[in-house]
Amino acid sequence: MKSSPSPAASSAPPAGPRRRARVAEPDTVSRVMHLLLFIGAAMILAVWAMELHEGVINPWDRWMQPLLALVVGGAAVLMVWRPTLDPVLRPLPVLSFNLYLIVTLHMTLLYGSGPQQWYQTLTALYWVPLAYGCGFVFLRQRMALLVCTFTATGIFLPMLVWWQRGQLPAWTHEHGPLLVIVAMSHVMYVLLLWAVIKLRDSHADARDSAERMRTLAATDVLTGLPNRRSMLDTLATALAESRRSGQPLTIALVDVDHFKAVNDQHGHAQGDAVLMQIGACMRAQLRAVDGLARWGGEEFLICATATPLAAAVELAERVRVAVSACPMPHGEQVTISLGLTPCEPGDDVDTLLQRADHALYEAKARGRNRSVTRTREQERSDAARPASMATQGLTTP
Numbered sequence: 175m176k177s178s179p180s181p182a183a184s185s186a187p188p189a190g191p192r193r194r195a196r197v198a199e200p201d202t203v204s205r206v207m208h209l210l211l212f213i214g215a216a217m218i219l220a221v222w223a224m225e226l227h228e229g230v231i232n233p234w235d236r237w238m239q240p241l242l243a244l245v246v247g248g249a250a251v252l253m254v255w256r257p258t259l260d261p262v263l264r265p266l267p268v269l270s271f272n273l274y275l276i277v278t279l280h281m282t283l284l285y286g287s288g289p290q291q292w293y294q295t296l297t298a299l300y301w302v303p304l305a306y307g308c309g310f311v312f313l314r315q316r317m318a319l320l321v322c323t324f325t326a327t328g329i330f331l332p333m334l335v336w337w338q339r340g341q342l343p344a345w346t347h348e349h350g351p352l353l354v355i356v357a358m359s360h361v362m363y364v365l366l367l368w369a370v371i372k373l374r375d376s377h378a379d380a381r382d383s384a385e386r387m388r389t390l391a392a393t394d395v396l397t398g399l400p401n402r403r404s405m406l407d408t409l410a411t412a413l414a415e416s417r418r419s420g421q422p423l424t425i426a427l428v429d430v431d432h433f434k435a436v437n438d439q440h441g442h443a444q445g446d447a448v449l450m451q452i453g454a455c456m457r458a459q460l461r462a463v464d465g466l467a468r469w470g471g472e473e474f475l476i477c478a479t480a481t482p483l484a485a486a487v488e489l490a491e492r493v494r495v496a497v498s499a500c501p502m503p504h505g506e507q508v509t510i511s512l513g514l515t516p517c518e519p520g521d522d523v524d525t526l527l528q529r530a531d532h533a534l535y536e537a538k539a540r541g542r543n544r545s546v547t548r549t550r551e552q553e554r555s556d557a558a559r560p561a562s563m564a565t566q567g568l569t570t571p
């Protein structure tokens with residue numbers, strides 16, 4: 175046993191509040207998208223009603239706009255009603271909106287006339303950047319880029335060709351350059367949106383890998399349990415919480431008995447497998463709220479929150495019996511020793527660990543495969559007496 179109270183405990187950073195994942199949950203994203211679709215459908219209907227009321231609506235928009243509102247709103251309703259349909263239906267409103275804009279623009283140019291033709295062309299062109307934005311919000315990056323390119327080409331190419339061929343009689347010489355400028359601005363919109371989405375994705379990637387690094391830094395590679403650094407944070411938090419709420423807190427330092435012999439007789443790889451099995455076996459005996467960490471080497475630490483010493487002794491016994499009954503990869507029984515100590519007024523992480531270590535030392539000294547408790551009172555009276563008369567903690571079995 176190489177057990178020592180943690181000098182690192184005092185220098186450990188105080189446990190900070192757990193960071194909340196900043197990446198939005200998928201259902202939050204979906205909810206926002208559904209809301210956007212409902213607002214979109216309402217706006218299309220509002221535009222339709224206004225144009226109808228003002229008498230500036232095209233004959234084809236009389237039915238195309240309500241149809242578009244129906245598709246957009248209907249898709250939103252279906253997505254809310256059946257969330258599994260969400261990924262399938264997501265492209266539908268975007269594609270319909272883009273397609274509608276292409277069709278209404280061309281219909282306007284082919285069948286509209288006079289100033290109304292210009293009004294309709296311009297109003298449709300105003301909405302196109304919104305269609306690009308929807309593409310990047312609702313679709314995957316590549317798909318969005320494809321849809322936007324298709325929409326921009328579908329809108330501007332025929333217009334430029336028709337203008338070039340003089341097939342747009344109401345258009346003067348200036349309309350051509352104007353059209354080219356608008357087309358260029360649309361290319362810029364799409365590129366800008368694409369850059370923003372790229373940036374957002376790379377930020378999300380950076381956040382994910384930072385999160386992964388944090389998890390790795392707090393996890394023991396062999397057992398998958400929290401490591402010593404993480405447990406020091408947990409202890410500091412649990413101690414502060416215990417002081418604040420007055421709830422009891424007990425910790426137990428656990429050491430595998432004669433583990434060196436396992437390594438020596440069965441090899442280091444089997445030793446590793448035994449440690450993993452012990453970790454899993456102990457974790458299965460604890461409540462989810464209890465902390466269990468690989469403290470180092472063949473040592474583990476249990477942090478039993480809201481647990482008085484008497485209950486922790488029962489818990490330690492349960493863990494000890496479970497480990498000794500647990501089938502091990504090398505086919506032999508393995509036992510553990512535990513040193514328990516309750517959190518008492520005036521304790522900090524260091525004093526707590528020190529007492530647990532003393533208790534563990536005593537468990538080893540008394541023959542191993544047992545748990546021993548140690549309180550502050552015992553520490554004080556031991557300090558006051560000669561070593562030969564030191565009091566002994568509660569011990570099992």
Ligand SMILES: Nc1nc2c(ncn2[C@@H]2O[C@H](COP(=O)(O)OP(=O)(O)OP(=O)(O)O)[C@@H](O)[C@H]2O)c(=O)[nH]1
Nearest residue numbers: 175176430431432433434435437442445446471472
């Ligand atoms: N396989 C393996 N062995 C480890 C690991 N970490 C520490 N050990 C071994 O654990 C053994 C601990 O031995 P000791 O400290 O002498 O204690 P022990 O043999 O368990 O005896 P007691 O604790 O006194 O019962 C050493 O042989 C270490 O090499 C590990 O990650 N994997």
